[in-house]
Amino acid sequence: MKAAIIGGGVIGGGWAARFLLNGWDVAIFDPDPQAERKIGEVIANARRALPALYDRALPPEGALTFHTDMAEAVRGSAWVQESVPETLALKHKVLPAIAAAAGPDTIIGSSTSGFKPSELNAAGTNAVVAHPFNPVYLLPLVELVGDAATCARAADILRGIGMFPLIVRKEIDAHIADRLLEAVWREALWLVKDGIATTEEIDESIRMAFGIRWAQMGLFETYRIAGGEAGMKHFMAQFGPALAWPWTKLMDVPEFNDELVDLIASQSDAQSGHRSIRELERLRDDNVVGMIRALRRSGSGAGGVVRAHEEALPDLGEQGGLPITVSRQVPVTWTDYNGHMNETHYLEAASLATDRFMEMIGAGPDYVAAGRSYFTVENHIRYLDEIHAGERLTVTSQVLAGQGKKLHLFHRLWHGDGTLAATVETLLLHTDLATRRSSLPQTTVADALAEWAARHADLPAEGAGRFVGQRDTAPA
Ligand SMILES: NC(=O)C1=CN([C@@H]2O[C@H](COP(=O)(O)OP(=O)(O)OC[C@H]3O[C@@H](n4cnc5c(N)ncnc54)[C@H](O)[C@@H]3O)[C@@H](O)[C@H]2O)C=CC1
Numbered sequence: 001m002k003a004a005i006i007g008g009g010v011i012g013g014g015w016a017a018r019f020l021l022n023g024w025d026v027a028i029f030d031p032d033p034q035a036e037r038k039i040g041e042v043i044a045n046a047r048r049a050l051p052a053l054y055d056r057a058l059p060p061e062g063a064l065t066f067h068t069d070m071a072e073a074v075r076g077s078a079w080v081q082e083s084v085p086e087t088l089a090l091k092h093k094v095l096p097a098i099a100a101a102a103g104p105d106t107i108i109g110s111s112t113s114g115f116k117p118s119e120l121n122a123a124g125t126n127a128v129v130a131h132p133f134n135p136v137y138l139l140p141l142v143e144l145v146g147d148a149a150t151c152a153r154a155a156d157i158l159r160g161i162g163m164f165p166l167i168v169r170k171e172i173d174a175h176i177a178d179r180l181l182e183a184v185w186r187e188a189l190w191l192v193k194d195g196i197a198t199t200e201e202i203d204e205s206i207r208m209a210f211g212i213r214w215a216q217m218g219l220f221e222t223y224r225i226a227g228g229e230a231g232m233k234h235f236m237a238q239f240g241p242a243l244a245w246p247w248t249k250l251m252d253v254p255e256f257n258d259e260l261v262d263l264i265a266s267q268s269d270a271q272s273g274h275r276s277i278r279e280l281e282r283l284r285d286d287n288v289v290g291m292i293r294a295l296r297r298s299g300s301g302a303g304g305v306v307r308a309h310e311e312a313l314p315d316l317g318e319q320g321g322l323p324i325t326v327s328r329q330v331p332v333t334w335t336d337y338n339g340h341m342n343e344t345h346y347l348e349a350a351s352l353a354t355d356r357f358m359e360m361i362g363a364g365p366d367y368v369a370a371g372r373s374y375f376t377v378e379n380h381i382r383y384l385d386e387i388h389a390g391e392r393l394t395v396t397s398q399v400l401a402g403q404g405k406k407l408h409l410f411h412r413l414w415h416g417d418g419t420l421a422a423t424v425e426t427l428l429l430h431t432d433l434a435t436r437r438s439s440l441p442q443t444t445v446a447d448a449l450a451e452w453a454a455r456h457a458d459l460p461a462e463g464a465g466r467f468v469g470q471r472d473t474a475p476a
């Protein structure tokens, strides 16, 4: 599949990374002579961050091309994303040119932060608003506004690249999220202009409290809890009167002049000017990845979107007659001060492979919830090669023995180029979770395991059965 990105700035670069890292070919048109460098830097950040959200590898990256002719970039694309600056006159120039080169089924999305589809399409085009959030390669939300059938097709494509389409029921200036953000932004500008707070103090008030709350429950669910046991009704009764109090200056907008720009910019420089924008982007990305990963566990918000996307990724398949039990990219957080994957994560990869193998024999989460599981009693790890951040790591699992209470596995950790990086030999015992003692597995599990053991019995397992300090013997 091919996507064309028209305008490769902050948002276009993010869209390019999102499509590319999900296996789409991406063609870019942007007249800025620096566009290729800038987009390259955004994609480098995305390669570091996006795969770290997943426990499985994303599809192989697509091909990235840059074009000096917009029609050439657009031709053959299933999706074209207009991301030129936010002026209606420019969008009116660019959208008809895109439409002229696009196929009849091509989805044309506009990243506009605030224009309505009826305004964008005044010249007879059929674009829908596909409004993303920065960084587009990490944050899932895309507000879709426009023709219902096109939005439904667009939503399917966006889910396929790990995003969360929110179809806006009626067109309105600034859609949903930007209306909320604009309200906070206006209040913040007032607070700075009136000398109530600095830019830094306002940021502290957000990140130390409601910013964390909003990421996992939003506004209404958060306030429902704030109503105590009586819930939302009590919350409304207590704080409803504040609507009539001077708690907001929303429509009383501060005058936008050089004085306001200089005031905000100088405080922002004092607050964050010691770091480059790319440094700040990496800090933001690491924090966002950590938060979304934490949300994966409960499936709340963006964590649920990543989990659903991961479950829809293609099956892992086989390698050399053995099942692939892990296929993932190595996150930066798995590396250490020696600049390679830390020893603990070799075991983590093997442990994930064991979990997957347990699922394959019918001893997955439901079996465990019913009171039975396998406990590891011994591991032997051979560290054969360094593994680096960003690499695609594959684990294959071989059954060495699988009778009675015993499950003896031999995991091989492979580099992306197919060379061996490590082996982990694991012995597990089937356990009754109520008594915490070893026990026989249920027949269905025992049968499935016996089948795998028979299938793997004649396969070589060089390096298995070794002990610490054992010397390599010369091959015969
Ligand atoms: N920056 C943000 O936080 C967000 C911006 N948006 C929307 O995304 C759109 C783009 O905004 P940014 O990426 O922030 O702007 P930007 O200024 O970073 O990038 C715009 C890019 O468009 C290129 N460009 C200018 N004229 C062009 C033309 N005729 N054809 C092709 N490319 C052209 C520029 O060279 C530049 O690289 C706007 O509609 C904006 O409202 C949406 C969500 C968030």
Ligand SMILES: C[N+](C)(C)CC(=O)CC(=O)[O-]
Binding pocket: 113, 132, 133, 134, 178, 181
């Ligand atoms: C400031 N903004 C209106 C361009 C913001 C957005 O449109 C979304 C975002 O990423 O905050």
